[in-house]
Amino acid sequence: MASIEMMEKEFLAEKRFEGLTENSLTSYVNFFKTWNEWLAHEGIERVDQLNPRVTKKFLMWCTEERQNKPKTVNTKLKLMRAFARWLTDECITDELFTKGVKMKKEDDSPKILQDKDLQDVLRHLRRQFRREHLFTARRNYVIILTLAGTGMRLSELCSLRWNDIDFDSYLIMIRTSKSRKTQSVPLSEDLKRELLDYQDYLKSKLQRLPDSVFVTKEGKGLTKDSVQNVFKRLRASIGIEGYFSPHTLRNYFIKSVLKNGLNLRQAQLLARHSKIDVTRQYVGYFAHELKESLDEANPLRGLL
Structure with missing residues (x-):
């Protein structure tokens, strides 16, 4: 055999x-x-x-x-x-060796990143770069902003190239999406400014612009493991007790667009969920915070 x-x-x-x-x-x-x-x-x-x-x-x-x-x-x-x-x-075996083996029950609720924790991380990286001029602090700061500002997945972030970003049209092309189709996400004015500043920084630091957006000090593209390690080190350095990972920033993005008034269809398109039911789940997960937004924009205010 x-x-x-x-x-x-x-x-x-x-x-x-x-x-x-x-x-x-x-x-x-x-x-x-x-x-x-x-x-x-x-x-x-x-x-x-x-x-x-x-x-x-x-x-x-x-x-x-x-x-x-x-x-x-x-x-x-x-x-x-x-x-x-x-x-x-292929007729190599007669029966499935996984027959009858069931999946374990998962907690499928999204891990929630607290606003304060995100603010603490950004403040820490800004201070670190200001005092020590660390390459990693400057790069990691933009990594956090990119994930929080676009809802990109980790694999998409690591595959991102400078020629995937159309600064004139305010679009980022995702060529390695989960669906294996080329997709795009809008680029906000704030993130465009940060990415262009970071691009200038890379040129001056490395004397060239590498193909990949997020790279090591030697100009080599980051791997998923290296980005995960960035998050682990930041979590330990700052003492974050809650959730903090690349995927929590994707959840943060989806929560933010819903909280700021986008409808489900708009949020689905931005998150690039294949089914709107996936996006709809977030309404339940973030119901408390979304209610606070409704209270602030209460259409009955002043009528009662």
Whole structure:
């Protein structure tokens, strides 16, 4: 019977041929690395040794030993299901080794970033740059503003190039969106000014303008892990007790546009949600703050 690692290589080659995105391929590669290490420890090498019991045991190990959250465990199960389905489609195995394995229940409510925490982060970075002239402080400041001001996803931020930004038309082109279609988000006057200032800073600091918008001191584009680490360090340095991550800034953006009076359809278009039901959920999540906005703009004020 074929080895698991050999079948993984064939699976990845076929998915690459089918046009799977590089991000998705990387997700499989990273998952297979963790899974293979666990399989080796368990003495499992061949595909005929895979079964639902082995799958459950691995996912339990991820939960208990690696402290993976339900969402992470479910992502791994989705990857395993795709691989298991491919094995049966290719007649390499008779049954799905993920058969009957259920997803873990997730808390799907968005993580809320407090206004004060965001203000503290921006104030900290401004002070750091003013006192120490740190390249990272200047760059990270614009990263935070870009995420909060556009609702971009982390992968989209890391893939952003200067030629994706049309300053004249006030548009940012998203060429690696979740839907795999080229999309665009509007560029506000404030963010345009910050990005142009940052662009001038890069030119003077690096003696050239790199292709990527957000780069290291050497001019290399940032990876998703490096941006995640930026957030972790800021959270620890400032002592933020609540949620603070790239995705919380996307939630912050959606909450802000709803709070400031945009309707659901407008918010859906700006957030680039494929279904308006996804956007509608945010109304419930932020109901308290949205009510405060209604109270301030109460159409009955002065009538009663």
